[in-house]
Amino acid sequence: MSRHPQVEAILEAWYDLETCAPSEKTESIRRFHHLLDQAIATAGMKSVSRNELKELLAERYNEFKRGKRQEERARLARLR
Secondary structure (H helix, E strand, O other): OHHHHHHHHHHHHHHHHHHHHHHHHHHHHHHHOOOOOOOHHHOOOOOOOHHHHHHHHHHHHHHHOOOOOOOOHHHHHHHO
């Protein structure tokens, strides 16, 4: 599924945040928040919070995460 590049970057950063090593959490959070803030500013949605934007993107994120996990399983199966 083709997505808007800015949305794709947010979804990727969200996934990275959930799957990164503990030592990378701070940088992942910073990047994720920066992308959320940038999207809010770009869209001119000054009254929208990061959490509200996350809620709006939650369904897309769940689809994205399912796809990433399927890719990872397929890659692992090829290695066997």
